Amino acid sequence: MADSHAASALAHQFEDLEQQHDAASLGMWIFLATEVMFFGGLFAGYTIYRNLYPPGFAAGSHMLNVTIGAINTAVLICSSLTMALAVRAAQMGKKNSLVAFLLLTIALGLAFVLIKLTLEWRHDYWEGFAPGLNFTFAGPNAKSLELFFCFYFLMTGVHALHMVVGVGVLGVLLVQAGKGRFGPDRFNAVETAGLYWHFVDIVWIFLFPLLYLIGGRY
Amino acid sequence: MTTAAVNLDSRAHYLNADYGIKSWLLTTDHKRIAILYLVSITLFFLVGGIAAVLIRIHLIEPNGAIFEPGAYNKLFSMHGIIMVFFFLIPSIPAVFGNFLVPMMIGARDLAFPKLNLLSWYIYMVGGVLVLYAVIWGGVDTGWTFYTPLSTTYVNTNVISAALGVFIAGFSSILTGLNFVVTIHKMRAPGMTWFRMPLFLWAMYATSLIQILGTPVVAITLALVALERVFHVGVFDPAVGGDPILFQHLFWFYSHPAVYIMILPSMGVVSELITCFSKKRIFGYSFVAFSSVAIAVISFLVWGHHMFVSGQSIYAGIIFSALSFAVAIPSAIKVFNWTATLYKGSVSYQAPMLYAIGFIGLFTMGGLTGLFLATLAVDTHVHDTYFVVGHFHYIMVGGAMMGYLGALHFWWPKITGRLYPDGWARLAAAVIFIGFNLTFFPQYLLGFLGMPRRIAIYPPEFQVLNVMSSAGASILAVGYAIPLVYLIWSMRYGPVAGPNPWGAKGLEWETPSPPPTENFPQTPVVTEEAYAYGK
Amino acid sequence: MQGHVVPKKTYFFIFGSLLALTALTTGMAYVDLGQWNTIVALIIACCKATLVVLFFMHLRWSPRLMRVVLLSAILWLAILISLTTTDFFSRGWTPIPEGWESSLLRPPTLPGNLLHRR
Numbered sequence: 086m087a088d089s090h091a092a093s094a095l096a097h098q099f100e101d102l103e104q105q106h107d108a109a110s111l112g113m114w115i116f117l118a119t120e121v122m123f124f125g126g127l128f129a130g131y132t133i134y135r136n137l138y139p140p141g142f143a144a145g146s147h148m149l150n151v152t153i154g155a156i157n158t159a160v161l162i163c164s165s166l167t168m169a170l171a172v173r174a175a176q177m178g179k180k181n182s183l184v185a186f187l188l189l190t191i192a193l194g195l196a197f198v199l200i201k202l203t204l205e206w207r208h209d210y211w212e213g214f215a216p217g218l219n220f221t222f223a224g225p226n227a228k229s230l231e232l233f234f235c236f237y238f239l240m241t242g243v244h245a246l247h248m249v250v251g252v253g254v255l256g257v258l259l260v261q262a263g264k265g266r267f268g269p270d271r272f273n274a275v276e277t278a279g280l281y282w283h284f285v286d287i288v289w290i291f292l293f294p295l296l297y298l299i300g301g302r303y
Numbered sequence: 304m305t306t307a308a309v310n311l312d313s314r315a316h317y318l319n320a321d322y323g324i325k326s327w328l329l330t331t332d333h334k335r336i337a338i339l340y341l342v343s344i345t346l347f348f349l350v351g352g353i354a355a356v357l358i359r360i361h362l363i364e365p366n367g368a369i370f371e372p373g374a375y376n377k378l379f380s381m382h383g384i385i386m387v388f389f390f391l392i393p394s395i396p397a398v399f400g401n402f403l404v405p406m407m408i409g410a411r412d413l414a415f416p417k418l419n420l421l422s423w424y425i426y427m428v429g430g431v432l433v434l435y436a437v438i439w440g441g442v443d444t445g446w447t448f449y450t451p452l453s454t455t456y457v458n459t460n461v462i463s464a465a466l467g468v469f470i471a472g473f474s475s476i477l478t479g480l481n482f483v484v485t486i487h488k489m490r491a492p493g494m495t496w497f498r499m500p501l502f503l504w505a506m507y508a509t510s511l512i513q514i515l516g517t518p519v520v521a522i523t524l525a526l527v528a529l530e531r532v533f534h535v536g537v538f539d540p541a542v543g544g545d546p547i548l549f550q551h552l553f554w555f556y557s558h559p560a561v562y563i564m565i566l567p568s569m570g571v572v573s574e575l576i577t578c579f580s581k582k583r584i585f586g587y588s589f590v591a592f593s594s595v596a597i598a599v600i601s602f603l604v605w606g607h608h609m610f611v612s613g614q615s616i617y618a619g620i621i622f623s624a625l626s627f628a629v630a631i632p633s634a635i636k637v638f639n640w641t642a643t644l645y646k647g648s649v650s651y652q653a654p655m656l657y658a659i660g661f662i663g664l665f666t667m668g669g670l671t672g673l674f675l676a677t678l679a680v681d682t683h684v685h686d687t688y689f690v691v692g693h694f695h696y697i698m699v700g701g702a703m704m705g706y707l708g709a710l711h712f713w714w715p716k717i718t719g720r721l722y723p724d725g726w727a728r729l730a731a732a733v734i735f736i737g738f739n740l741t742f743f744p745q746y747l748l749g750f751l752g753m754p755r756r757i758a759i760y761p762p763e764f765q766v767l768n769v770m771s772s773a774g775a776s777i778l779a780v781g782y783a784i785p786l787v788y789l790i791w792s793m794r795y796g797p798v799a800g801p802n803p804w805g806a807k808g809l810e811w812e813t814p815s816p817p818p819t820e821n822f823p824q825t826p827v828v829t830e831e832a833y834a835y836g837k
Numbered sequence: 838m839q840g841h842v843v844p845k846k847t848y849f850f851i852f853g854s855l856l857a858l859t860a861l862t863t864g865m866a867y868v869d870l871g872q873w874n875t876i877v878a879l880i881i882a883c884c885k886a887t888l889v890v891l892f893f894m895h896l897r898w899s900p901r902l903m904r905v906v907l908l909s910a911i912l913w914l915a916i917l918i919s920l921t922t923t924d925f926f927s928r929g930w931t932p933i934p935e936g937w938e939s940s941l942l943r944p945p946t947l948p949g950n951l952l953h954r955r
Contacts, residue, residue: 098405098412098489100825106840107900108414108488114903115480115514118910123518125914126526126552130537132918133925138543155863159856166852169843169893176842216542217533228542235535235542239526276840276895283893287886293859294878298866301874487902515913551921602916606924616931618924 094271106273113277117284120247124288127243131236131295134229141229143300145237148214153204154297157197158289164193165286172279175272180265183275187259190282194252198245209234237296244292247285254278311719311798316816318719331416332819337402338717339423340393347389347430350437354382356779359741359772365762375758376443377459383446385437388468389430391702392560395567396478396513397426399709400506402717404482406810406817407500409491409826414484422477429471436460436467445756447557450538450549454530462531465524472517475563479513482506491809493828500808500832501590505570508594512559512566512601520556523549547613554605562601565697566594568661568705569636575658575708576640577833578806580647584833586639593632600629610681619678626676633669637662652804653727657708660735664700668693671746686756689749695742707734707785714789715799719816722792726784734781740774807833841898851892858885 099105135142171186206215213221216235224230258278261267267275312319317334320326327335358378361369370378401419405412413419436442442464444453453461486507490499527549529535536542538549577584584590606614606622640662649655671693674680684690715721744767749755753764760768802811809826810817862881870877891897896904 097820098410098414098416104488108484110899111487111902111906112415112480112484114906115483118906118913119476119480119514119518121910121914122515122917123522125917126519126522128914129552129918129921130526130548133545133548133922134543136922137545137925141543151863151866155859158859162852162855162859165855165889165893166848169848170845173842173845173848176840217535231542232537232544235537239529239535239537243522272840280894283889287889290885290889291879291882294862294866294875294882298862298874298878301869302866303869515909519917545925547924548921551924552917555917555921602913603920606920615924615927617927618920621920621923 102270109273109277110280113280117280120284120288124240124243127236127240128291128295131240134232134236135299138226138229138232139300141226142233144224144226145214145230145233146297146299147302148209148212149237149297150205150208151297151302153200154293157200158293160193160197160200161286161289164190164197165283167193168279168282172272172276175262175267175275176269178268180262180267183262183267184259187255187262191252191255191259194248194255194282198248198252201241201245206238209238240292240296244285244288247288251278251282251285254281311816314814315818316719316814317819318816320819329420331412331420333401333405333413333416333419334717334817334819336419336423337398340397340401340426343423343427343430344390344393344398347385350434351382351385351390352779352782354378354385356775358382359775361758362760362768363765363772365760365765365768367758370758372758373443374441376445376756377441379756380443380445380464381437381441384433384442384464384468386698387446387560387564388471389426389433391564391698392475393426393478394564394702394706395571395709396482396506396509396563397422397474399502399571399713400478400482400509400567403713403810404485404503404506405489406813406821407503407808408486408489408494409809409822409828410485410489411820411822411825413481414489415481418477419481422474422481425477426471426474429467429469429474432463432467432470436464439463447553448524448527448549449553450527450530450546451540453527454536454538462528465528469521469524469528472521475513476517479510479517482510483514486510491826491828497588497591498828498830498832501573501584501587501594502567502570504591504594505566505573508598509563509566509570511595511598512563516556516559516563516602519552520560523552523556526552547609550609550612550614551605554608555602558605558608559598559601561694561697562597564702565665565705566597568665568702568709569594569633571705571709571712572640572658572661573636574806574808575654575712576643577835578712578804579652579655579658580644580649581805581835582643582647582833583831583835584639585642585645586635587832589635590639593635596632597629600625600632604629604676607676607681610678611685616678623676623678627673630669630673630676633665637666651728652711652724653731654708654712654804656728656731656735657704657711660731661701661704661708664696664704664738668696668700671696684749686754687749688745688753688755691755692742692745692749695745699742700738704734707731710785710789712804713810714792715803716810716813716815716817718793718796719799719814720792720796721799721803722788722796726788730781730784730788733784734778737774737777737779737781741771741778742774744768744771744774807835841895843892843895843898847892851888854888855885858888 095102096105099108167186167189171183171190174182174186209215210219213219214234215238216231220231220234222230255278258275317332327339330336357369358375361367361375361378367375401413440460442459442461444457444459444461448461448465486503526537530538536544538544538546540546573584573590604622604626606618607626610619671689675684675690675693711722711727748764748767751764753760799815801814809828812826813821858881862878865877865881866874890907896907
C-alpha cells in the first residue's frame with residue numbers, strides 16, 4: 086500500500102509510481118526525437134549547401150573565433166555535469182545539493198548565452214557579417230559566405246533559444262526545489278528537464294565542429 | 304422509442320460531472336477535450352467549406368464567375384491550409400483518438416492529461432492566427448508555400464499563415480506523443496499488442512508520423528517567415544540558395560502528413576467492418592503491420608511531388624519506385640476488409656455505409672495515385688485537375704467518410720443518444736452521390752489538360768466544371784443533414800444504452816455516456832479483439 | 838522508488854573525457870588532414886554525444902524502448918539528409934545543354950566531390 090506521501094505524488098491516471106516514471110521518461114525521449122528532426126531540417130540544409138559551396142563555407146568558418154567556441158563548448162559540458170548531479174541530488178532527496186546544482190546549471194547556461202551575444206554575435210554584426218541586418222562583406226565567395234552566415238545565425242540562434250527555454254524551466258524547478266518539492270518518490274520533473282538540457286548540449290557538440298572547424302585552421 | 308426529451312442525468316457521467324464554462328476550458332478529461340476539438344474542427348471545416356463553395360461557384364464560368372485571379376488564389380490557398388492543417392490532420396486523432404484511446408486500452412485517461420489540454424489551446428492559437436491571415440487580406444501562395452514566391456514575391460499574409468501552421472504543428476506533435484506513451488505504458492492487464500483494436504494500431508502509426516515528420520515542416524515554415532522578415536535567404540538563389548531545398552523539406556513532412564489524414568480513417572473502417580459483419584477481422588496481424596508499414600514507407604516517397612520541379616531524374620526514379628511500394632500495405636488492408644465482409648452477417652446502418660463508401664472511393668483514389676507515381680504519366684498530369692481529383696477522392700471520399708463513419712458509430716457512446724438511422728442513411732447516400740459528381744469530372748478535366756490553381760480555363764472545359772460545381776452543391780446539402788439530426792438527437796434522441804451496435808471492445812462495456820474515470824476498476828482483458836465468434 | 842543512482846565518480850570521469858575530447862577536436866583542426874579533418878571532427882562529436890547519452894542521460898540503464906526511440910530519430914534524420922542529397926548530387930549526371938549552365942548552382946558530380954574537393 087502506498088503511503089500518503091507517495092500517493093500524493095501519483096497522478097490519477099497511473100497505476101503506480103514506476104509506470105508514472107517510465108511514462109515521463111518515454112515522453113521526454115519522444116519529445117527529444119522531435120527536436121532531433123526539428124534541428125535536423127537545419128542540418129539537412131547545411132549539409133547540402135556546404136557540399137555545394139566548400140570554399141565559401143570554409144571562408145565563413147574562418148571568420149569565427151575557435152577559442153570562444155571551444156570555451157563555450159566547455160561551459161556547456163560543465164553545465165551538463167552540474168545538471169546530472171542535480172538529478173542525482175533529487176533522486177537522493179538532498180535538497181541543498183539540488184538547489185546548488187540547479188543554480189550552477191542555470192548560471193552556466195546564462196554564461197553560454199551571454200558569451201554568444203556579447204563576444205560573438207555583436208562582433209559579427211559590427212564586422213558586417215550579419216545577413217539581412219548588416220552584411221557588408223564583399224570579397225570572393227561573398228554570396229556563399231552570406232549563405233554560411235545565414236546558417237550560422239539560424240542554427241546557433243535556434244540553439245540559443247532552446248537554451249533560454251531550458252534556463253526558464255530550470256528556474257521554475259529551482260523555485261520548487263527550494264520549497265522542498267522533490268525527493269526519491271518525486272523527481273521526474275528534474276530528470277526530464279535534465280534529459281532536455283543534455284540534448285541541447287549534444288546539439289552544440291555537433292554545431293561546434295560543423296560551424297567553427299570547417300576546412301581546418303592550419 | 305420515445306422522442307420526448309429524456310433526461311440522462313439520473314447517474315453521473317463525464318458530461319454532467321461538472322458544469323460551467325471553466326469546467327470545459329480547464330478540463331483535463333480526455334473525453335471533454337475530444338468534445339472541445341469536435342466543436343473547433345467543425346467550425347474550421349465550415350470556413351474551409353465556404354472557401355470551397357466559392358471556388359466551385361467561381362469555376363462555373365470559363366472566365367471566372369466572381370473573383371479576380373488574385374482573390375481566387377487566396378481562396379484555394381485558404382481552403383487548402385484550413386482543410387489540411389485545421390480539419391483533416393486533427394480530425395480523427397484529436398476527436399476520436401482522444402476520446403477512445405484510453406477507453407480502448409482500459410485506462411482512466413491519457414498519459415499526460417494536462418499536455419492534452421495544452422494541445423487544444425495550441426491548436427486554437429494556431430487557428431486564430433490563420434483566421435487572422437484569412438480575414439486580413441488572405442494568403443495566396445497555395446497551402447504549399449513554395450519559395451521564392453512565398454519568401455520574396457507576394458505581399459500577402461504569409462508570415463501569419465505560416466506561423467499559424469507552425470504553432471498548430473506542435474498541437475499535432477504533442478497529441479502524437481501522448482498517444483504513443485499511453486499505448487506503450489498504460490494498456491490494461493491482458494491487453495497485449497495483438498489484442499488491441501486495430502483502431503489503436505492505426506492511431507499508433509499515425510502518431511509515429513506526427514512525431515517524426517511535423518518538426519521538419521515546422522522549422523521549414525519558420526525559415527520562410529524568417530526569410531520574409533530578416534531576408535535571411537536560405538532558399539534565395541541570389542545568395543546561392545536553392546528553392547528546391549524548400550520543396551524537399553516541405554514535402555518530407557507533407558507527404559507523410561497525408562497518411563496522418565488517412566490512417567486513422569483506415570483504423571475506423573476496421574472497427575466498422577467487423578462490427579457490422581459481426582465477424583472477426585480477416586488477417587489481424589496483416590492489417591496491424593500494414594499500418595506501421597504505411598507510416599514507415601510514407602517517409603521515403605516525398606519526391607513524387609517534385610518530379611517536374613528540377614529535381615534530379617535519378618532521384619525521381621527512386622521516389623517513383625518507392626511510391627509504388629507504399630501502395631502495397633494500403634491494398635493489403637482493402638483485401639482484408641473485403642475478406643472480412645465475406646460470409647459475415649452484414650447490416651447496413653449509416654456507419655457501415657460510410658465504411659463501404661470508404662473502401663470503394665479510397666481504392667479509386669489510391670489507384671489514381673499510382674498513375675501519379677508513374678514518372679512519365681505525371682509529366683502530363685502534374686499540376687492539373689487529375690491531381691485535385693486524386694487527393695479529394697482520398698481525403699473526402701476516404702478520410703472524410705471515415706470521420707463521418709466514426710461520428711455515427713461512436714455518437715451514442717459520446718452523447719448517450721441515438722440519432723434517426725433513416726436520415727443518416729439518406730445523408731450518406733446524398734454525400735456519396737454529391738461527392739462523385741463533384742470529383743469524378745475532375746479526373747477527366749485533368750487528363751484533358753485543365754491546370755489547377757488558375758482562376759480561368761478554356762471554354763471547352765466548361766461542361767465538366769459545371770457538373771463538378773453541381774455536385775458540390777449536392778455534397779454541401781449532404782453535409783448539412785447530419786448537423787441537423789445529430790444536434791436534434793442530443794436532446795430528443797432515444798437513450799442509447801451501453802452497446803447499441805452489439806460491438807466488441809472495452810469502450811462498449813461502459814455506460815453511455817461513460818463516467819469520468821471510464822472504468823470503476825481497471826479491466827482485465829482475456830479475449831482477442833473482435834471476438835464476434837466467427 | 839529512487840531509480841538508478843549513478844555514482845559521482847562516474848559523472849566526473851565522463852566530464853573529464855568530454856573536456857579531453859573537446860580539446861582533441863579543437864587541436865585536430867590545426868593539423869592538416871585534408872578531407873579527413875571533417876570526418877575526424879564528426880567522429881569525435883559522435884563519441885562525445887554517445888558519452889552524454891549513455892551516462893548523463895542514463896540510457897545505459899534505461900529500458901530498451903528509449904534506445905529504439907533515439908535510434909529511430911537518428912535513422913529518420915539520416916533518411917531526410919540522404920534522400921535529399923541524392924537529388925542534389927545526381928543532378929550532375931544529366932548533361933546540361935550548351936548555354937544552360939548556371940554559374941552559381943553548378944552541381945558537383947558524384948562520388949568524387951566529397952572526398953577530392955577542397
